[in-house]
Amino acid sequence: MEATGVLPFVRGVDLSGNDFKGGYFPENVKAMTSLRWLKLNRTGLCYLPEELAALQKLEHLSVSHNNLTTLHGELSSLPSLRAIVARANSLKNSGVPDDIFKLDDLSVLDLSYNQLTECPRELENAKNMLVLNLSHNSIDTIPNQLFINLTDLLYLDLSENRLESLPPQMRRLVHLQTLVLNGNPLLHAQLRQLPAMTALQTLHLRSTQRTQSNLPTSLEGLSNLADVDLSCNDLTRVPECLYTLPSLCRLNLSSNQITELSLCIDQWVHVETLNLSRNQLTSLPSAICKLSKLKKLYLNSNKLDFDGLPSGIGKLTNLEEFMAANNNLELIPESLCRCPKLRKLVLNKNRLVTLPEAIHFLTKIEVLDVRENPNLVMPPKPVDRATEWYNIDFSLQNQLRLAGASPATVAAAAAGSGPKDPLARKMRLRRRKDSAQDDQAKQVLKGMSDVAQEKNKKQEESTDAQAPGGKVRRWDQGLEKPRLDYSEFFTEDVGQLPGLTIWQIENFVPVLVEEAFHGKFYEADCYIVLKTFLDDSGSLNWEIYYWIGGEATLDKKACSAIHAVNLRNYLGAECRTVREEMGDESEEFLQVFDNDISYIEGGTASGFYTVEDTHYITRMYRVYGKKNIKLEPVPLKGASLDPRNMSGLAACAWSARAMSSTPSPGASMPGAPSARPWPRTDWHSPRLGEEEEGALSTFC
Known part of the structure; x- marks a missing residue:
């Protein structure tokens, strides 16, 4: 390859997995003068190769999972170096050279899983540092001057060290987005620096000896904080500061000593994942049913029983995973089986006796774990009950008998329904006919007779207009359809394959909507929705809706109704076009989108011309x-x-x-x-x- 002259143009090389233990390193690498990134992971290196000095344009170097004891060598002579990843080696304090921190572009440094006992010296000089990972070392203190210059940090991982305190200068990290402090003995650290980190999105404090007394009282200023991990601590209840997080999406409180949940959890309107496993919970508050966006709920290894689960848990319509293994559940609420998106249900190691019959109607279930429930009897699968409606006695006597009426009442009802007298019926009809002699009644009867006669006359005249096979055509089949060309609005393949097609009204014309935007409706627009499916006979059938936005203009409302009819005529469908209005959609329409529609403010421009007011010039x-x-x-x-x-x-x-x-x-x-x-x-x-x-x- 060197003979072909390709090496000077190579931009990146991954040599991971090769064996360079014997000091052999390919000399051809130094010919790659345009190299931007180089990966030497798991190659058995004990020192950095000399050939790196020729790579003056190198920006990213990864030497993870090797036997390096030092980074001394040619790194400081690489002026374009931006990232150094040297995790999982045998680096000690003396093995990290001071001069690499003078590189102007150095922004990523990963020295995790090494043998450092202190922060590298001169690290504070790397003023452009964005990502710093010193996790899984033996560092016991952080110098105060470290964060005076490193104010642009976005990611900081100091987990699994021996830190007992944090420098107060950490409050200067106003751009920090991820802070990981897991596995440090921070018992006496009050974490007063947290409220100043207004850009924080992820905060992991697992196994840091957190209690109610060493957490900030409020984190209301952290409006972007979405991921919080406080597992493996000594919390007896949910910290109050967590209720003030407006953007919280993922919360891990597992492996604590929490005994109850507050009703304030209904403030977590954006929470999607909630982990409360390995606590001391005996019940869940009904307010948990208001977490409408909750997708994953973990309750393993608590003390929950049937009464501890709220009956309204079925309101969690977005719930996908429910885990409550190793509890005291004898039953589960039937409403839990009404969560339409439930995919994973784990109930092993409980005291289950049976499950609700509705368990058979969870159409999206993928995992159902009910192991180690010795007394469990699965409910029978419901049979089709349509045949049970045949041969039912709907008589008054039988219904009274089923309702528990007395025999005298049943006998009186039977006596009151004796044989009918045809002569009495004829006399009643004659009296009714004689009593309707007023002029208005005569006019109505005459009009009805004229209509009936005209209808009979038309039927006699249309005996020649019969369908093939001798069957008379229906009245709507005899109507002449308008001869219109719909090709400029709808393509030939519309309605020919099962699925969903949606058009949006724009400048009086329906415009096709991409599939990614199905179910998302603009409030000032109107839409036409076509559902194509196969009926019982295997033939194509259609459902046509036209949706009216709450802020839609008159031209869009009219065009959506007109083009919905045009679509029906184009397909030759016999269904009717159904009007759906924003906020008042029918259940059939919502089922088309699996009950998942959303409204968006705004809309396309109206097709009407805008009339501008005349401006008069003052003279x-x-x-x-x-x-x-x-x-x-x-x-x-x-x-x-x-x-x-x-x-x-x-x-x-x-x-x-x-x-x-x-x-x-x-x-x-x-x-x-x-x-x-x-x-x-x-x-x-x-x-x-x-x-x-x-x-x-x-x-x-």
Whole structure:
């Protein structure tokens, strides 16, 4: 390959898994002068190869899982080096050179799983550091000056060390997004620095001796904190500061001593994963049913029984995993089987006797673990009960007998339903006919007779219009369909394959919506929804809906209804188009989207033209002349007011005392058609010195 001249153009090489223990390292690597990244993981290296000095453009170097005891060598001579990953080696304090921290571009340093007992010296000089991982070492203290310069850190992992305190300068890490402190004996650390880290998104404090007294009272300022791990601590209840996190999505409180949950958990409206395993819980509050976005709930190894699970747990419609192994459950609430998205149900090591019959209706279940429940009897699978409705006695006597009525009541009901008298029925009909002799009744009967006769006449005339096979066509089949071309709106393959197709009304025309946006409706738009499926006979069938947004304009509402009918005519479907309005959708429509629709503010532009208001330009004229009145435009300012003449601004006229003869407002205006005079009622003529504030404010 060297002979071909390719090596100088190589940008990255992964040599992981090769054996370089014997000091052999390919010399051709130094010919890769344009190399940007190099991976030497699990290669048995004991020292850094000399060939690295030729890689002046190297940016990323990974030497993990080797036998390195030192990083001394050519690293400091690589000016473009950005990332050094040397985890899982045998590095000690003296093995980390000080000069690598003078590299201007160094932003990633991973020295985890080594033998460091203190932070590398001169580490505070790496002012551009973004990612720092010193986990799984034996570091017992952090220098105070470390975080004075490293203020741009985004990721900091100090887990599994021997830290007993944290420097107060950590409050300067205002850009930090991930902080991992697992496995440190921080009993006396109050963590007062946390509220200042406003950009924090992930906080892991597993096995750090947390109690109610050494946690901040409030974390309300951490509006981005979404992932919190407080497992393996000494908490007896949920810390109050967790209830103030507005964006909390994942919370791990397993392996604590929590005995109860507060009703305040309903504030976790965004929580998707909640782990409460290995605690002392005996019951769950009903407020947990308000966590509408909860997907994973872990309750293993507690003291829960049937009464400890709320009956409304079925309201967790997004629940996918429910684990309650090693508890005291004899039964589970039937509502739990109404969670439509439940995929994993783990109930092993309980005292289960049986399960609800609705367990058979969990269509998405993938894992059902009920092992080590010796008394468990699975419920029988429900049979089809349609045949049970045949040969049912719906008589009054039988229904009264089933309702527990007395024999006398049953006998009286039987006596009251004796044989019918045809003669009495005929007499009743005759009296009813004789009593309907008023004019209005006659007109109604006559109209009905005329309609019936006309219908019979049409049926006799259409005997020749019969369908193949001798069957008479229905009335709707005899209607002539409009001869319209729908090809510019709908393609030929529409409705030919089972599935869902959605159009959005835009500028009077339906526009196809991508599948990724199905179920997401803009409040100011209208949509047409086509569901194609195979009926029992294997033929294509359709359901057509048109959805109206709450803020939709009139043109979109009308076009959605019109094009829904056009779609039905184009497919030749016999179904009707169903109108669905925002916030009042039918259950059939919601089932099309598995009860998962969302509304988004906004919408496309309306197809109507926008009418702009006419803007009038304000002008002022000077009126002069005695016999022949003339107008002359003048600038719109106070200096244009001449005491010898008269001026007009819109419907306001200004006249001066010095005028020898003031032209009358009723005088003819030159240039106007037929010299029509100005209406006197539209004028207001203040004299000189009597100007009104409103009339002169225009000139200010």
